[in-house]
Amino acid sequence: MPAPSRSGPAVIRFLDVHKSYRVGGRDVPALEPFSLDIADGEVFGIIGHSGAGKSTLIRLINLLERPSGGRVLIGDVDMTALDEPALRAQRRRIGMIFQHFNLLGSQTIADNVAFPLRLAGARDEAAIRARVAELLARVGLEAHADKYPAQLSGGQKQRVGIARALANRPSILLCDEATSALDPQTTASVLDLLAEINRELKLTVVLITHEMDVVRRVCDRVAVLDAGRIVELGAVADVFLHPRHPTTRRFVEEALPEEAAAGEAPFARVPGRILRLSFRGAATWTPTLSRVMRETGVDFNILAGRIDRIKDLPYGQLTLALEGRDVDAALAALRGAGIEIEELPR
Amino acid sequence: MTAPLLTTLFPNIDDWAELGQACLDTLLMLGGSLALTVLLGLPLGVLLHLTARGQLAPMPRLNAALAFAVNVLRSVPFIILMIVLMPVTYFLVGTRLGIRGAIPPLVIGAAPFFARLVESALREVEHGVVEASQAMGASTWQIVRHVLLPEARGGLIAAVTVTAIALVGYTAMGGAIGAGGLGDLAYRYGYLSYKSDYMLVTVALLVVLVQLIQALGDWLAARSARRRGR
Ligand SMILES: Nc1ncnc2c1ncn2[C@@H]1O[C@H](COP(=O)(O)OP(=O)(O)OP(=O)(O)O)[C@@H](O)[C@H]1O
Ligand SMILES: [Mg+2]
Numbered sequence: 001m002p003a004p005s006r007s008g009p010a011v012i013r014f015l016d017v018h019k020s021y022r023v024g025g026r027d028v029p030a031l032e033p034f035s036l037d038i039a040d041g042e043v044f045g046i047i048g049h050s051g052a053g054k055s056t057l058i059r060l061i062n063l064l065e066r067p068s069g070g071r072v073l074i075g076d077v078d079m080t081a082l083d084e085p086a087l088r089a090q091r092r093r094i095g096m097i098f099q100h101f102n103l104l105g106s107q108t109i110a111d112n113v114a115f116p117l118r119l120a121g122a123r124d125e126a127a128i129r130a131r132v133a134e135l136l137a138r139v140g141l142e143a144h145a146d147k148y149p150a151q152l153s154g155g156q157k158q159r160v161g162i163a164r165a166l167a168n169r170p171s172i173l174l175c176d177e178a179t180s181a182l183d184p185q186t187t188a189s190v191l192d193l194l195a196e197i198n199r200e201l202k203l204t205v206v207l208i209t210h211e212m213d214v215v216r217r218v219c220d221r222v223a224v225l226d227a228g229r230i231v232e233l234g235a236v237a238d239v240f241l242h243p244r245h246p247t248t249r250r251f252v253e254e255a256l257p258e259e260a261a262a263g264e265a266p267f268a269r270v271p272g273r274i275l276r277l278s279f280r281g282a283a284t285w286t287p288t289l290s291r292v293m294r295e296t297g298v299d300f301n302i303l304a305g306r307i308d309r310i311k312d313l314p315y316g317q318l319t320l321a322l323e324g325r326d327v328d329a330a331l332a333a334l335r336g337a338g339i340e341i342e343e344l345p346r
Numbered sequence: 347m348t349a350p351l352l353t354t355l356f357p358n359i360d361d362w363a364e365l366g367q368a369c370l371d372t373l374l375m376l377g378g379s380l381a382l383t384v385l386l387g388l389p390l391g392v393l394l395h396l397t398a399r400g401q402l403a404p405m406p407r408l409n410a411a412l413a414f415a416v417n418v419l420r421s422v423p424f425i426i427l428m429i430v431l432m433p434v435t436y437f438l439v440g441t442r443l444g445i446r447g448a449i450p451p452l453v454i455g456a457a458p459f460f461a462r463l464v465e466s467a468l469r470e471v472e473h474g475v476v477e478a479s480q481a482m483g484a485s486t487w488q489i490v491r492h493v494l495l496p497e498a499r500g501g502l503i504a505a506v507t508v509t510a511i512a513l514v515g516y517t518a519m520g521g522a523i524g525a526g527g528l529g530d531l532a533y534r535y536g537y538l539s540y541k542s543d544y545m546l547v548t549v550a551l552l553v554v555l556v557q558l559i560q561a562l563g564d565w566l567a568a569r570s571a572r573r574r575g576r
Contacts, residue, residue, distance in 0.1 A: 065415035091483035106496045116482040
């Protein structure tokens with residue numbers, strides 16, 4: 001199955017990187033050795049439970065954490081080999097937003113957004129004002145330029161964070177749990193904004209979360225992090241529809257509460273073979289299922305199902321019980337129509 | 347009109363001009379020593395903060411040395427510090443007496459205290475904000491100048507206020523061993539000559555001074571909080 005991706009060559013490369021923290025005289029590993037490429041223009045998600053090492057991983061990208069071993073490349077620059085001034089210059093090309101926004105409370109919104117410009121040496125106040133206005137317009141906060149962060153809502157603060165992160169026209173945007181402190185509706189609007197930025201500015205976005213729903217809405221690819229290891233990596237549609245690692249399954253179930261609610265052996269009393277059908281893209285909108293069932297004379301009983309989107313890709317997933325003589329023929333016909341089928345244990 | 351009233355109330359005070367001069371001396375000592383204390387204590391506090399473990403420029407040895415020096419100076423009672431420092435004072439300003447003689451021990455006594463207050467005000471700044479600035483490519487100096495100090499403004503104003511009030515107390519103590527000012531009057535006339543109305547008036551003036559300093563500090567702090575939209 002081709003990964004839905006508009007991505008180019010790797011812009012972020014982890015080469016055999018590992019990271020340990022020194023705690024009480026002992027080295028405690030936070031990330032086991034791994035290699036990973038993040039492609040130009042993609043939205044790359046990193047999902048994992050608390051303490052899995054997500055923040056550590058994302059902070060290795062701008063070297064807020066120095067790797068204990070291995071190399072981190074941005075484009076063809078080896079971040080680990082830079083001296084302080086060169087590192088600071090590189091960091092200006094990488095925007096970052098945070099769970100708790102981390103705005104300067106003593107500065108107005110406009111000054112917060114202007115801050116990275118001034119740090120980078122901008123002195124032309126008229127040019128700074130113009131750039132700040134442009135950025136605030138992009139995140140929909142034109143009217144709030146002269147307020148202070150304490151006067152804004154969480155969602156608005158994160159929009160300020162985004163405007164600030166974009167100020168120096170970075171090529172990469174790092175998001176460390178950028179929506180974890182927001183309510184569902186605000187989360188959706190911030191994610192929409194991130195997706196829009198990714199699309200329009202061709203920015204590579206690396207996004208950390210502990211919610212599969214965030215990954216499903218905006219990411220192209222996802223890495224699942226469990227206790228310092230990447231246990232699953234792939235296109236979001238593949239990982240979401242066919243999770244393999246137990247941790248991934250748990251994340252997917254959290255995003256699909258009806259499946260989790262079904263419990264361990266939900267179909268014990270249902271006759272027939274239990275199958276999970278996954279439709280992607282165009283297959284979601286064609287009446288393939290009813291046609292195949294009519295042609296093969298197989299009876300079906302719908303046990304669970306949903307139709308939704310993974311980023312821009314419509315998908316459907318149905319759990320069916322099939323009964324009849326020609327179940328195998330029906331399955332072959334469905335597969336032939338591009339529907340993915342898994343047989344579930346009962 | 348006022349003078350006869352004051353004379354009836356405080357019969358032993360015969361030289362009001364002397365009292366006025368003492369007030370002025372106290373204010374001069376306070377102003378001079380506070381300015382120098384901030385000038386010396388602020389960088390010291392910043393250094394204490396930056397070199398601590400987990401901060402921007404961790405240097406455990408330097409930090410431990412500074413902390414030790416600060417603690418030593420802070421554990422010596424001011425009146426003893428003043429006596430011990432007499433040779434140093436003489437070397438620095440050419441006299442052990444008067445306003446000039448008082449300023450070096452006042453500064454050396456108050457700067458470590460102020461530095462600690464600065465350090466704890468800086469520690470109150472959210473680490474996330476510092477980290478965000480690092481991620482934006484800020485240098486340590488830029489972070490101190492544009493993040494730590496402005497973000498800690500409220501705490502720093504409170505630190506200056508508390509230090510100024512402590513210095514009022516120190517100047518009064520200094521008066522007893524030749525520094526002049528209100529403490530000197532209270533000691534010479536109020537204590538040695540049993541003119542208790544001197545004592546009363548100087549105490550009243552010191553209370554008023556402390557209240558004024560606190561009110562000014564509170565006002566500045568409130569203004570800075572308002573500027574943050576709180
Ligand atoms: N500065 C540090 N010193 C020592 N140990 C650390 C440090 N930072 C992180 N760790 C440890 O490294 C591991 C990974 O931490 P990390 O912050 O990357 O997790 P996370 O996935 O971001 O978790 P969360 O979802 O809670 O933010 C944890 O066990 C944590 O205790
Ligand atoms: Mg984290």
